[in-house]
Amino acid sequence: MHVVLKKSLRRVLIVSAIGIGLASCQGTNSNDVDTPAAGGSACDGTQEFCDALTVIQERCVSCHSGVHMGWGAFTTEAQWTSSGRVVAGAPSSSTLIVRLRNHSTSGDMPPAGAIPDDEYRTLIDWVSGI
Amino acid sequence: MVQTPAKGRARYSRCVYGLAISFLILACGVLRPGQVQAYPNYITYGYKNCGGCHYNPFGNGPLTDYGRVVAATEIAEDYFISNGTDEGMEKLAESSMFLGGLANNSTPLRPAINYRGLGYFTEAGFRSVLMDASASLAAGFMEDEKLTIVLQLAYSPKEGLSGMDQFRSRESYVGYKINDHFGVYAGLMDKAFGIRVPDHIAFSRIFTRNAQDDQVHGVLLHYTSEQYEIGIQPFLGNMLQDSQIRHKGVSAIVEHAVGERIMAGGSGVVSMSDVTTLVATAGHVRLGYGEGHALLSELGGSVLISDVADRVSLYALVQNFWKIRRGIYGLLTLEHGMVDTSAESFQAVVGPGIQYFPMQRVEYRLDGYYRFNQTGNGDWAISSQLHFWL
Numbered sequence: 001m002h003v004v005l006k007k008s009l010r011r012v013l014i015v016s017a018i019g020i021g022l023a024s025c026q027g028t029n030s031n032d033v034d035t036p037a038a039g040g041s042a043c044d045g046t047q048e049f050c051d052a053l054t055v056i057q058e059r060c061v062s063c064h065s066g067v068h069m070g071w072g073a074f075t076t077e078a079q080w081t082s083s084g085r086v087v088a089g090a091p092s093s094s095t096l097i098v099r100l101r102n103h104s105t106s107g108d109m110p111p112a113g114a115i116p117d118d119e120y121r122t123l124i125d126w127v128s129g130i
Numbered sequence: 131m132v133q134t135p136a137k138g139r140a141r142y143s144r145c146v147y148g149l150a151i152s153f154l155i156l157a158c159g160v161l162r163p164g165q166v167q168a169y170p171n172y173i174t175y176g177y178k179n180c181g182g183c184h185y186n187p188f189g190n191g192p193l194t195d196y197g198r199v200v201a202a203t204e205i206a207e208d209y210f211i212s213n214g215t216d217e218g219m220e221k222l223a224e225s226s227m228f229l230g231g232l233a234n235n236s237t238p239l240r241p242a243i244n245y246r247g248l249g250y251f252t253e254a255g256f257r258s259v260l261m262d263a264s265a266s267l268a269a270g271f272m273e274d275e276k277l278t279i280v281l282q283l284a285y286s287p288k289e290g291l292s293g294m295d296q297f298r299s300r301e302s303y304v305g306y307k308i309n310d311h312f313g314v315y316a317g318l319m320d321k322a323f324g325i326r327v328p329d330h331i332a333f334s335r336i337f338t339r340n341a342q343d344d345q346v347h348g349v350l351l352h353y354t355s356e357q358y359e360i361g362i363q364p365f366l367g368n369m370l371q372d373s374q375i376r377h378k379g380v381s382a383i384v385e386h387a388v389g390e391r392i393m394a395g396g397s398g399v400v401s402m403s404d405v406t407t408l409v410a411t412a413g414h415v416r417l418g419y420g421e422g423h424a425l426l427s428e429l430g431g432s433v434l435i436s437d438v439a440d441r442v443s444l445y446a447l448v449q450n451f452w453k454i455r456r457g458i459y460g461l462l463t464l465e466h467g468m469v470d471t472s473a474e475s476f477q478a479v480v481g482p483g484i485q486y487f488p489m490q491r492v493e494y495r496l497d498g499y500y501r502f503n504q505t506g507n508g509d510w511a512i513s514s515q516l517h518f519w520l
Contacts, residue, residue, distance in 0.1 A: 029341070029344045029345075029371065030336070030341050030343070031339070031367070031368075031371060031376060031377055031406075034375045034403060
């Protein structure tokens with residue numbers, strides 16, 4: 001009986017150890033905002049892109065990190081376009097832009113209320129010029 | 131006298147910080163030490179520490195068998211089983227075991243499932259988001275469950291992700307209790323810091339990087355006695371994160387029982403990555419009063435240092451629970467946060483909520499949040515959580 005218990009305990013421990021390794025998936029969290037664009041070094045890109053990135057960092061990344069997708073990790077234009085949220089030259093097809101104003105004067109993002117018009121314009125100027 | 135909005139907001143800030151500070155002083159200086167274990171508010175039932183009811187010594191995550199009994203006999207509604215008799219209460223306690231006690235002796239496994247969602251209002255109406263649906267498996271081995279294993283896997287769907295990328299674990303660790311006082315836990319866990327409120331968007335959790343996904347791989351050294359509870363946790367960060375931004379460091383928490391139902395504590399964390407360094411500290415009080423009521427208060431701040439600029443953040447949290455009747459608890463959260471003290475801006479939250487245990491094994495929590503900033507602009511959001519354990 002004791003031997004059986006020992007064996008089953010060992011089995012559970014081995015399975016659990018493997019499980020712990022596998023289950024500890026995904027490494028996105030609050031540290032995602034610590035990208036060079038957010039606090040390490042100057043933005044690497046056009047002035048339009050850097051201005052837009054500042055708006056995104058200030059308005060979006062506080063929620064869009066970790067479980068809501070680590071937008072802080074997108075620090076280049078190429079990363080934004082390959083993410084599918086930005087379509088080069090087409091603000092009206094870019095979900096990043098559309099969801100800010102898809103209801104008359106505001107959008108369903110950010111949840112706390114519309115971003116100012118000048119910041120909205122900054123994003124459009126960037127995407128239009130890609 | 132006419133109260134201007136600016137004066138009203140300044141008054142709110144003073145009020146939240148004032149309340150937080152006064153509770154800290156009250157607990158640290160005025161009240162005398164006394165004899166002195168879930169949610170931090172269960173101190174009102176005399177449970178000063180979390181480790182009696184949860185496998186994790188600082189709370190959160192799956193319940194131990196003892197925690198199941200407490201939930202069934204003290205916390206949740208009971209319409210059918212106990213009939214208010216002693217014999218009935220024993221039957222209620224027995225029924226709280228895994229699968230009603232049917233499998234308790236044949237397996238050490240304790241599975242549970244959880245759901246967390248967020249709802250908010252927009253011009254287009256109400257929207258809802260599935261934040262997290264998770265399953266956990268806890269197991270205790272040896273006498274008094276000295277050796278424990280906890281595994282958790284959560285489904286957290288995100289736009290643009292598919293397959294296994296939508297899954298993550300927030301708790302996966304092995305623990306060993308050396309004796310009644312000391313324990314060692316290793317694996318992926320929350321950091322030992324402050325009051326572990328379930329509101330992962332609270333300033334006290336965000337500013338100190340203890341939010342929903344901020345668990346770290348590390349070792350937690352835990353000590354508990356009648357008067358003190360101490361945790362020291364060196365950590366390597368989330369090992370699956372890019373090493374350049376992964377924060378490595380140490381966190382610590384000390385709690386002291388200064389009264390029959392009062393715990394006062396302090397915590398600190400120092401961590402750094404290649405890009406930033408974070409130093410955070412907080413003082414807190416958990417206080418139980420009346421018949422099932424509780425008050426939680428935390429005051430803290432953090433400094434985030436980077437090559438470009440340093441940022442100092444401050445926050446205050448006051449949360450009150452009151453027992454409406456067994457099974458139903460009302461709560462009110464007041465929060466104030468300044469993410470950058472050099473800017474003249476702040477965010478504040480007034481959050482009424484309700485926590486309902488319609489029966490043992492089931493918990494429902496609904497939190498409303500009115501968030502506003504220095505401009506006076508604000509909005510409502512609602513979050514709801516549903517927890518089951520088998």
